[in-house]
Each structure stands twice: as C-alpha cells, then as structure tokens.
Amino acid sequence: MIRFYNGNILCFTPDLQIRSDEVWIDGSRICYVGPACEDAPLFDRQIDLRGDLLMPGFKNAHTHTAMTFLRSLADDRELQGWLREIVWPNEAKLTDEAVYIFTTLGIMEYLSSGITASFDMYVHNEAYAKANVDAGFRTVICSGLNNFDADVENIEREYLRFNSYHELVSYRLGIHAEYTTSLDRMEYLASLAEKYKAPCFTHLCETKAEAEGCIERYGMSATQVLDKIGFFRYGGGGFHCCYLTEEDIRYFSDHGLWAVTCPASNLKLASGIAPVEKMRKCGVQFAIGTDGASSNNALDFFREMYLVSTLQKIYEEDAAACPAGEVLKMACVNGARALSLPDCDDIAPGKLADLIVIDLNRPNMHPLNNPAVNLVYSGSKENIRLTMVNGKILYENGEFMIGQSPEEVYRAADAFCRGLIR
Amino acid sequence: MIRFYNGNILCFTPDLQIRSDEVWIDGSRICYVGPACEDAPLFDRQIDLRGDLLMPGFKNAHTHTAMTFLRSLADDRELQGWLREIVWPNEAKLTDEAVYIFTTLGIMEYLSSGITASFDMYVHNEAYAKANVDAGFRTVICSGLNNFDADVENIEREYLRFNSYHELVSYRLGIHAEYTTSLDRMEYLASLAEKYKAPCFTHLCETKAEAEGCIERYGMSATQVLDKIGFFRYGGGGFHCCYLTEEDIRYFSDHGLWAVTCPASNLKLASGIAPVEKMRKCGVQFAIGTDGASSNNALDFFREMYLVSTLQKIYEEDAAACPAGEVLKMACVNGARALSLPDCDDIAPGKLADLIVIDLNRPNMHPLNNPAVNLVYSGSKENIRLTMVNGKILYENGEFMIGQSPEEVYRAADAFCRGLIR
Numbered sequence: 138m139i140r141f142y143n144g145n146i147l148c149f150t151p152d153l154q155i156r157s158d159e160v161w162i163d164g165s166r167i168c169y170v171g172p173a174c175e176d177a178p179l180f181d182r183q184i185d186l187r188g189d190l191l192m193p194g195f196k197n198a199h200t201h202t203a204m205t206f207l208r209s210l211a212d213d214r215e216l217q218g219w220l221r222e223i224v225w226p227n228e229a230k231l232t233d234e235a236v237y238i239f240t241t242l243g244i245m246e247y248l249s250s251g252i253t254a255s256f257d258m259y260v261h262n263e264a265y266a267k268a269n270v271d272a273g274f275r276t277v278i279c280s281g282l283n284n285f286d287a288d289v290e291n292i293e294r295e296y297l298r299f300n301s302y303h304e305l306v307s308y309r310l311g312i313h314a315e316y317t318t319s320l321d322r323m324e325y326l327a328s329l330a331e332k333y334k335a336p337c338f339t340h341l342c343e344t345k346a347e348a349e350g351c352i353e354r355y356g357m358s359a360t361q362v363l364d365k366i367g368f369f370r371y372g373g374g375g376f377h378c379c380y381l382t383e384e385d386i387r388y389f390s391d392h393g394l395w396a397v398t399c400p401a402s403n404l405k406l407a408s409g410i411a412p413v414e415k416m417r418k419c420g421v422q423f424a425i426g427t428d429g430a431s432s433n434n435a436l437d438f439f440r441e442m443y444l445v446s447t448l449q450k451i452y453e454e455d456a457a458a459c460p461a462g463e464v465l466k467m468a469c470v471n472g473a474r475a476l477s478l479p480d481c482d483d484i485a486p487g488k489l490a491d492l493i494v495i496d497l498n499r500p501n502m503h504p505l506n507n508p509a510v511n512l513v514y515s516g517s518k519e520n521i522r523l524t525m526v527n528g529k530i531l532y533e534n535g536e537f538m539i540g541q542s543p544e545e546v547y548r549a550a551d552a553f554c555r556g557l558i559r
Numbered sequence: 560m561i562r563f564y565n566g567n568i569l570c571f572t573p574d575l576q577i578r579s580d581e582v583w584i585d586g587s588r589i590c591y592v593g594p595a596c597e598d599a600p601l602f603d604r605q606i607d608l609r610g611d612l613l614m615p616g617f618k619n620a621h622t623h624t625a626m627t628f629l630r631s632l633a634d635d636r637e638l639q640g641w642l643r644e645i646v647w648p649n650e651a652k653l654t655d656e657a658v659y660i661f662t663t664l665g666i667m668e669y670l671s672s673g674i675t676a677s678f679d680m681y682v683h684n685e686a687y688a689k690a691n692v693d694a695g696f697r698t699v700i701c702s703g704l705n706n707f708d709a710d711v712e713n714i715e716r717e718y719l720r721f722n723s724y725h726e727l728v729s730y731r732l733g734i735h736a737e738y739t740t741s742l743d744r745m746e747y748l749a750s751l752a753e754k755y756k757a758p759c760f761t762h763l764c765e766t767k768a769e770a771e772g773c774i775e776r777y778g779m780s781a782t783q784v785l786d787k788i789g790f791f792r793y794g795g796g797g798f799h800c801c802y803l804t805e806e807d808i809r810y811f812s813d814h815g816l817w818a819v820t821c822p823a824s825n826l827k828l829a830s831g832i833a834p835v836e837k838m839r840k841c842g843v844q845f846a847i848g849t850d851g852a853s854s855n856n857a858l859d860f861f862r863e864m865y866l867v868s869t870l871q872k873i874y875e876e877d878a879a880a881c882p883a884g885e886v887l888k889m890a891c892v893n894g895a896r897a898l899s900l901p902d903c904d905d906i907a908p909g910k911l912a913d914l915i916v917i918d919l920n921r922p923n924m925h926p927l928n929n930p931a932v933n934l935v936y937s938g939s940k941e942n943i944r945l946t947m948v949n950g951k952i953l954y955e956n957g958e959f960m961i962g963q964s965p966e967e968v969y970r971a972a973d974a975f976c977r978g979l980i981r
Contacts, residue, residue, distance in 0.1 A: 205925075209932040213868075213882035245922035249941065404869035405936070407878040435923055435937035443862070446635075447826040456829045460635035500667035501857055501940075503627075503969045504976040510631035514827070515857035518923075518941045519671065519957075535941075547925045554926040 138163050138178055139528075141494070144186020146170065147509060148484040149193070149470050153462050155508060160191055162490045165304070165528040170486055189522060190495040190508055193483055194253025195438040196472025199376040199397040199426025201259040202243035202276075203236045206550070207431035210557060216344075216406055224431060227557045228260070236261035238549045240268035241541060246436040247274070248524045248532035248539070253491035256397075256426070256476050258311060258338075258376075262295055266306050272539040273529050275305045275491060277476045279338050282326050283313035289322065293329055305527060309373075309477065311338035315359040316347050320366075327366045330373075336477070337368050338395075341375025344408045348380035360385040369394055374475060376426060377402075379409040381416070390420035395475040400444035401435070402428030414449040414458045423467045424475040439516045442468050446513055461513035489527060496522040560585050560600055561950070563916070566608020568592065569931060570906040571615070571892050575884050577930060582613055584912045587726070587950040592908055611944060612917040612930055615905055616675025617860040618894025621798040621819040621848025623681040624665035624698075625658045628972070629853035632979060638766075638828055646853060649979045650682070658683035660971045662690035663963060668858040669696070670946045670954035670961075675913035678819075678848070678898050680733060680760075680798075684717055688728050694961040695951050697727045697913060699898045701760050704748050705735035711744065715751055727949060731795075731899065733760035737781040738769050742788075749788045752795075758899070759790050760817075763797025766830045770802035782807040791816055796897060798848060799824075801831040803838070812842035817897040822866035823857070824850030836871040836880045845889045846897040861938045864890050868935060883935035911949060918944035 139162040147155050148170075161169040161180075211223040236259075247255060254275040259265065262278055269276045278299055280292045292310070299308035310333070312318045312326050330337045341359055342348045351359045360381065363369055374395030375381075381389065381396075389396060398411045413423055425445055427436045442464050449459035473482035481491045497508065501515045512520075524532040531538050561584040568580050570592075583591040583602075633645040658681075669677060676697040681687065684700055691698045700721055702714045714732070721730035732755070734740045734748050752759045763781055764770045773781045782803065785791055796817030797803075803811065803818075811818060820833045835845060847867055849858045864886050871881035895904035903913045919930065923937045934942075946954040953960055 205922075207928075208926060208937060209929040210926075212929075212932050212936060213879050216878055219878070242922055242925060249922060401869070404873050405878065407872040407876050407880070410873065430937070433937070434933070435939070437923070437937075437939060440862075440865070447823070450829040451826050451832065454829050456638055456641070456827065457635050458829070498965070498969065500627075500664055500671060500965070500968075501859070503664060504630060504632075504972045506629075506976055506979075507631040507634075510634050511856070514634060515630060515852070515855070515859075517857070517859060518939050543920070543922070546922075547920065550926045554928055557928075 138180045140177070140180045140183045141186055141191050142173060142183065144189045144191055146484050147190055147192035149466060150483050150485060153465065153509060155190065160484060162528050165489055167484060167486055167488050167490050170484060186494060189497050191484065191492055192495060193469040193481070194491045194493045194524060194526070195251050195468045196424065196476055196478070196481065197247060197252045197255040197427050197436070197438065198424035198472045198475045199399055199428060200255050200257050200436070201429035202255060202257050203231070203239040203259055203261070203265065204429030204431040205243045205246070206231070206235065206239040206554060208434045210554070211559060212434070223558065230557065231261060233261050233264035235553050236264040237268045238546060238553065240265050241272055241539070241546050242550050243430065243436055244269065244272045244274045244539065245537055245543060245546065248537065249521060250437045250439060250518050251493040251521045251524055252436070252438050253493065253524060253526050254473070254476060254478060254481060258313070262299065266299060266302055270303045270305055273305070273526055273531050275478070275481070275526050277478070278306065278308045279311040280308070281311055281313040282322055283317040284319055284322065289325060292326070296329065296333065307477065309338060310335050314340035314347070315351050315362060323363065323368065324366050327368045330371055331367060334371050336371050336373035338373045339363070339375055341378055342380040343377035343403070345380050358382050358385050360388055364388065377408070377411065378416070379403060379411040386416050386419050386421060389416070393422065395424055396421050397424045397426045397475065398445055399426045399428040400448050401440055402432040404444070405434070406432050410448050410452045412452065413445060414453050417459070417463070422471055424472040425467050437518060438468060439518060442513045461510045464513050465509060490525055491527065492525050493521060494523040496520045560602045562599070562602045562605045563608055563613050564595060564605065566611045566613055568906050569612055569614035571888060572905050572907060575887065575931060577612070582906060584950050587911055589906060589908055589910050589912050592906060608916060611919050613906065613914060614917060615891040615903070616913045616915045616946060616948070617673050617890045618846065618898055618900070618903065619669060619674045619677040619849050619858070619860065620817070620846035620894045620897045621821055621850060622677050622679050622858070623851035624677060624679050625653070625661040625681055625683070625687065626851030626853040627665045627668070628653070628657065628661040628976060630856045632976070633981060634856070645980065652979065653683060655683050655686035657975050658686040659690045660968060660975065662687050663694055663961070663968050664972050665852065665858055666691065666694045666696045666961065667959055667965065667968065670959065671943060672859045672861060672940050673915040673943045673946060674858070674860050675915065675946060675948050676895070676898060676900060676903060680735070684721065688721060688724055692725045692727055695727070695948055695953050697900070697903070697948050699900070700728065700730045701733040702730070703733055703735040704744055705739040706741055706744065711747060714748070718751065718755065729899065731760060732757050736762035736769070737773050737784060745785065745790065746788050749790045752793055753789060756793050758793050758795035760795045761785070761797055763800055764802040765799035765825070767802050780804050780807050782810055786810065799830070799833065800838070801825060801833040808838050808841050808843060811838070815844065817846055818843050819846045819848045819897060820867060821848045821850040822870050823862055824854040826866070827856070828854050832870050832874045834874065835867060836875050839881070839885070844893055846894040847889050859940060860890060861940060864935045883932045886935050887931060912947055913949065914947050915943060916945040918942045
C-alpha cells in the first residue's frame, strides 16, 4: 500500500474542491481518502506531499500516439501537400518495431504532462497495445476503419481481442472519418455497434472543406449521415467538431455524444477554432485531446487546457468564456467518461489510482490565489511531480519508471527518423 | 572562466544555424566560440553539455513583472469590471516591499522559462531595480507616464538615475498609452525624447475600443497623434499593436519601429489577434512579450513563441504562416535589439553571456528531426537546463541561484496576497 500525506487533494465530487486529506492506494485502486488516522495499516511507501496537490490525471481523449515519429519533420506547410508528400509516404515505412518505439516515446511525454490515459486511433495495434502494457500505461484503442483497410473484418477481431487483452487496454469502435470511408463501410461499422451495443467514434468536421464536402456528397451533414445508419445508437462522439451545424449541435446534446476538442492541432493546421463555448451552452459535453505530435507538435495537456479556454475568449470576444474550472473538469472527469473509464474520473475510495501530484513549489504556482486556476492558466509540465497509473508510479521527479531507458528510446527514435522522406 | 563543451550551439549569424562548437565565458562576456583547442586556459568550471543545445536567452520585450501578485486572483471576468474592481484597488495596496517580492518571483519564472532580459513598465521602480540587481537579472525599465502621475518630472530623474544605476539596468522613455495620457503629457515625453535623442515606447492599439476611441478623440490613429508630436523621432515602438491601420503599419515599417506582440495576454483578455504575419510581410519588425501575469497568467516564453506562430496560422488560414525560425529570431535577436541591448542578441565572441542551455534529453525534444522547430512547437520549461545572465548562472537543473530562498519568496508572496480584495 502507498500513502500520500501532508498535502491537499483536488477532486470533483460533488463539485470541484481542494481539501486537506490523505490518499491511500491498495493495488490498482484508491482505498481511502480522508484525514490521517491512528489505526493506519502498514505501508510499502509513504509519500510526503509537502503541501503539494494530488488530483486525478488528465485523459487524452484523442490522439495518434506513435505519430511522434513525424514531430518537426516538416512544419509550416500547406495541409494537403504535407499529407501527400510527408505524412503518407513516411507512414508507409512504419513497422511494428517503430510503432512500439514511438508509442513508448509518446507515453513518456504523456506521463511528463500528467496524462494517465489515452484514446488512440492509429495503425499496428498489436505493437501499440504491447508498448502500453509494457510501460504500464492505460489506453483505449479506437478502430479507424477507412477505404484503405484491406481487411475490414479485422475490426471485429481486434474488438474482441483487445477488450480481453489486459486490464490496461480496451477497444472502441470507430471509423477514420466520413470523407475517407464509404457508406457501406460506415454501415458495416454501425452493424458492429448494434451487435455489441457499443459506442462509436469518428473524426468529425475537423475542417471546413470536409464539412462542406459531406454536404456535396450526401446532401446532409456527416452527423446526419451517421445518424441515419444508426452509428450513434449506443453513444460515442466526434473528434475535433470544429464545423458542426446548429442541428448537429442539438443532436450531440440530445444524444449525450462526446465532442473531443483538439485546439493545438486545429491551430497549427489552420483548421479553425471549435465553438466550444457555444456548444457547451447548448448542452454538449466536451473532452480534450492532443491529436498526434505530427500536427500539435507536443503532447502537453497544460497547453491544451490553456488553449481550450483562451481560444473561446477570443472567439466569443468575452473574457468570461469557458472558465478554468470547466476546462479542468473536461480534462479529468469528462475525459474518463468519454473513454468509458468511469472509475478513473476522480479521487475517491474504490476509484482506480490514476492520479498526479502537482508541484506547487514552483514560481508559476505562486501566489496561491487560486491553485485550480493556476493549473489551467499558468501550469506547465514543470509542475508534474508524480504520475501514477493503475496504482503504479510511472513518473516521479523527472524520472521514468516504465521498464525502459529513456536514452534507449531516444536513440532508437532518432535512428529510425534518419531514413524518412523530408 | 566557464567552458561549455560537448554540445551544440544555436546562433543567428549569418542565419539561424546549429553547429558543434564550444563556448567560453570570461566575466560577463563570451570570449570564445569554436572547436575545442589544446591551448585552452584554466577554467573555473567546465560544463559538459552532453549533446544539449546552447543558445541566446529569450528577451521578454513587454511585461509588468511585479503583477505576479494578481495571478489567478480573479479570472474569467469581463475586462473593465476586472480593472475597476480587482486590479486598480489592489495595485493601490502595493508597497516597495511587495514590488520587491513579486519582482523576484517574476524573475524566477523568467529564468525557469529561459528569459534573460525584460522590458518592464510598472510602479515602484526603485524596489523593482533593486530586485533585479539583487537577483542578477538584466532589465530595461520603461517609464509609463499617464494622467495619474502626480510628479511628471520624475520621469527625467528616473531616466538619468537608472541609466547609470548598474550594468544590469537601463531605462527607456515611454507613456502608458494614448488613452490614459493627455496630449500635453505626451508632448512632454516627446520633448524628453528630443532632449536625450532617445527611442519612445507605448501600449498601442491593444484593444479595438482603444483604437476607435483615439479616432474619436483626435480624428486620427494613436500612431499618427504620436508622429505629429515627434514621439517616434528616435525610434521606439508599440506594445500589443493588435489594431494598427494600414497607414500605421507602413509608418512602423518605414521608421523601423518595434511592434511587440503579446499573444497570450491578448487571448485571455479577449483583446484580439495581432496581424503579425501581415505586418511582418509589410516589413514591420517584431519582438515578443508576456505582458503581466495578471492577464497572461504565466511568464512562459515557450507559450508565447508557440502562440505567435500558431495564431497567425489560424488568422491567415494558412498553415505556412509565421514559421518557427522567424519566431525564434523574434524571441532572441529582435527582442535584444528592441530593448537596445545589441550585445545580448547572439552567441558570438564579445557578446554578453546571456544564454540558455536546452535539455534535449526529454521526450518532447525527440525525434531530433529539427531541434529549432521543436523549440517553438513542442518546447517547454522542462527543457531549460540552465539560464545564465551577464556571465552568471542564475538557474540550473531546476534550482535558483539568485541569493534568496525560493521558499521564502513564495511564503512572502502568499502572505501579502491574503490581504487583497477578491
């Protein structure tokens, strides 16, 4: 058992609050949250928080982890040329080994920014899942069915395999996007959703061109196309959601679908600013994603939280838009629920021990006028003192405990990239 | 003498380049940049860069350092109410002691984000200057003349005093802004500029309301008002510059004036996005500022550099806008020149030793496809391994060497803030 004491916890039940409590971990779960008590059990380790803040980890609700291999390979370029000349030809070079290395690199970056779970859509899922389990990281894989997949039935095999693979891994159904997936393939995915009563996800209205293209193809929005085929019958949601129509927004709200906003990626690719505040006021629930390092280029949840809020202020021309507390809830609580990980959403007895410790003894956290606001508006990776996933400490004081040497990961990553097209 | 070896340097002469060289420091200046050599002198300290990157420090070209006291005190509020109810009444409580503490806190945050000089406009300049000298930090104070100043002649006294106060301190002439300063006071400032042949600075067109208000008051833009009175005869520039007219932009370009962009503050206060790319293409030279922590809320140059570039991509709807290399140059080279610190602009023999070491052994810096691009798009404070100002190491491996205990600074800062209006 592990004991955290002499600090504060930030939790979300019933509302966002900071209070002075101990937290004990037994195996993979939190077994006690409350004041110090005399009849405490024997602990394997007691961690003095020294006044620091323990809170639920951030959940990265949309990413392509292994795309770390494309970080800073070709930036400041027009989107379509970048995809055709850099991304796709280099992705064709990816191997299982490469995906394993670049997934591990991405996980390290997650841990250093306080992320404790990811919702990932990419390729080479066997190597991807193994990298997560080996590192001790929690992930939900999302299928990304599209017209380039040679073996459509592989989705169902993966669904069954990865949902009983390891306690750290689960699998959700998804298509890459309407604009890359034929109607019959989308219908096939919807039939799997019906068979397994499972939620479904997709990239949705990331760019204006994509949203307009769907109207041309189908005479209706992608959300309406997917609704017609029963894609969202068991819930799910969309990644990006920059250009939903008024009707789509109502549909998302009425059906409890998740909108996952990826502000850094949308900025860097000049895709647009998702109308998060407007959608939120219409009842749409948001989680937050980094998207891949190819377009972000970081996997830094402090950056994302900051952007989710401040971009809404500029978009709405209202400094009061999208307040910090709401953004924290999106990052910690909503993220867990969007990933179907309800036991990872808060600090409470019985919850899984996916948590972080925020170092408050840094200049960006003082004065302590409001630590929760500091997290969103002045927090940074320097404040991540410790990251725990499933009861295991994977990152502490800048060091990684993931069963691999960081230097080896860097070396292997750099070596692979020397063979890429630039 | 100090020797940095076994790494790479990023420098800007003649163009941005990374090369494998040693750097030696003698006193406050760089005395050698080149390959290792046999007849090296005796060194006081030899620092193994272990492949890391040594580069010029970032220059924070617009800030109000001691405004750290307002960080996260009242956020997500409409601008005018925030100023009237929170900022102004609390500023009235500031003492010399408080400004000293909150300046020190701000300097710590600068050092941890690789900033080696600041251009500051605020109050209690005696305490402010002392805090900088005591910490060993380089600063340029800018006067902020406005209608609330009881003693207008104090500007000239400060100009003379702080320009011969200490090698780390200098002083530039400025008004707070057109909308807070009467024409006769602006003219007085311009007369000082004439007397001392000195550049002049001002907050300029930060908000749309301010730009429109000037047209109503004077029938012309603030830039034109200032031009008419000779304010910019010896150069200088404007802070923010979100709403310059086409004519103003040409004026800035023709007169070699500096535009200092503060993207994070402009976002958080919903002021707007400065058209940096458009102005840059018209020949306007940019430097970058954090503005104060009251509106930012961090003093993090990685955040600023990232925003300078990515906000232009969304504003121009062009992923190629404002490339990373240009932003790095604004941060390091232009910043130094805007602050009239030409000896702080690069890594070269004879230059002042205001430099930083970037820790490349972090996941956000790999793969090393392009380290310069990594700095702008995935860099963070975790990458600041060392910050040196005027030949002295003030920050290394997370520790501050500024003659004061960080814990004491935090404690004093927190204690002062308990008495503030919320």
